Amino acid sequence: MTVRRLLTPDGNYMLTGDGYDARGRLQTESGAKSDAGDARRALAALALCQNASVGRQGSRVAVQGDPLEAALIVATRKGGLDEQELMRRAPRVLEVPFSSELQRMTVVVREGQKLRQITKGAPETVLQRCSYELRGGRLQPMTKERRDYWLARTAEMGRESLRSIAVAQADVQHPAEGAGLCLLGVVGLYDPPRTEVPDAVRRCRAAGIRTLMVTGDHPDTAAAIARGLGILRSGELVAQGRELEDLPDAELRQRVKETSVFARVSPQFKLRLVDALRRNGEVVAMTGDGLNDAPALKAADIGVAMGVSGCDVTKEAADMVLSDDNFATIVAAVEEGRGIYDNIRKFVRYLLTCNVGEVLVMFLAALIGSPLPLLPIQILWVNLATDGLPALALGLEPVERDVLSRPPRPPREGIFARRLGWRITSRGTLIGLTTLGVFLAARALGRPMVEARTMTFATLVLSQLFHAFDCRSETRSLFELGFASNPYLLGAVASSVGLLLFAIYPPFAQAMFQTVPLHLADWLVIVAVSGMGSFAIALRRRWLRWRIMAGSLRGEMAWKSRS
Secondary structure, three states, rough: EEEEEEEEEEEHHHHHHHOOOOOEEEOOOOOOOOOOOHHHHHHHHHHOOOEEEEEOOOEEEEOOOOOOHHHHHHHHHHHHOOOHHHHHHEEEEEEEEEOOOEEEEEEEEOOOOOEEEEEEHHHHHHHEEEEEEOOOOOOEOHHHHHHHHHHHHHHHHHHHOOOEEEEEEEEOOOOOOOOOOOEEEEEEEEOOOOOOOOEEEEEEHHOOOOOEEOOOOOOOHHHHHHHOOOOOOOOOEEEEEOOOOOOOOHHHHHHHHHHEEEEEHHHHHHHHHHHHHHOOOOOOEEEEHHHHHHHHHHHEEEEEEEOOOOHHHOOOHOOEEEEOOOHHHHHHHHHHHHHHHHHHHHHHHHHHHHHHHHHHHHHHHHHOOOOOOOHHHHHHHHHHHHHHHHHHHHHOOOOOOHHHHHHOOOEEEEOOOOOHHHHHHHHHHHHHHHHHHHHHHHHHHHOHHHHHHHOOOOOOHHHHHHHHHHHHOOOOOHHHHHHHHHHHHHHHHHHHHHHHHHOOOHHHHHHHOOOOOOOHHHHHHHHHOOOOHHHHHHHHHHHHHHHHHHHHHHHHHHHHHOO
């Protein structure tokens, strides 16, 4: 955050430099020479009415306290003043901390035998308490025209994306005494959004997530920033907290459906806003850093606290704490969360499909009076050695590229929704039927029982391993995903194939698992039968994608013909 402009009753000033680097300077906007006494007087007052500190830790700047107040300290240094010396000369005797309700902070300092009250805060709030302005070195009455003039200037800074803070002071006789304040000036601070935030907001919109901006800033400032971030669209208006606080709950619920930016809001309204959104059926994630944000964070479905600038109370009330205070991190967490949920579905799909296939092989064989196609030790080897590794590897599947282009899933959606149950039963049935078919065909061709069971054993394992690649995505083929994009799955499948061969070829394993070596022709039949389901799924996905593309092309051609 950086102070860019300073308006006083006697002149307009600019401050060069960015961030917390004090290597900038104070100069008039016109470039004309000026001793800038009025500007330094305002900066000195701001330096006395804050609680932050800006120092150095090695080669980096270390900031403690509110970033806005830290920016005021840096502006004081650019004006050639030392805030520590100012505080030594004018020690504080009283403080009224900033609050969202008052929208101002007040201190009383002692300068020699005099007590001076200094107030900084939102311009409209401070101006209401100003009876004078210091113009030409003399106290001049703060007339309605002059008050309107200052409000217009702060609105102008707001349209330039600058946050405005007014500062005023008055001599008092007693620390608790109030007085008609004298306006010293208004500063405009630029709070640049992180460069990645506009893209994060765009990704939220693509993912079906509404991004609402709730701030205590001036409405014009909020509108300018929100427009730059892509939150406020053309034709949308900024709602002010004081306009909405008296609305009945039903009207507020309707209003929040149409509004994306809320300015000059109170902590109580944040709580009402969260409640209105939840009553509209929304799943609400609320971010905050201040003590007053804690109730709204607690009421939200997901309270997100700032780990760097957030207070301890806010962190305790939150469900999640951002270690970098970055909005883009929330979007990354949503993407990762969707990826984890997808991988859970893949894991469940693979294991249940394999189990359905195994159960059907044994059940159908018993139903038709056939000898058992698999021995218990072979089934145990399948479950322990060849099922587990691919399932674990599917849990490590990378997040799909289009995960944030999908709409959010309904909160009450079950794990088997979107035809997952049908995919499990249909593919499990296919695995069971083809595996049993290999056994029956081998027996019909006169193959010994041990050879038929070995072929059945290999068919079941390879069918499951082929299916592991189908489970990587519910919409995209293996060729679109890339073979090497999940090396864990490749390693798991290779290990499972190795365990299968181990159970078939070493003589001591043959005695244990009741298997015999298979010929090349046997393996060709087994691979063809095992991959049949995966080949059918790949063709179906290709056909569906072709239909979607053809439909889009027809729609585009129809639109062009109408144009």
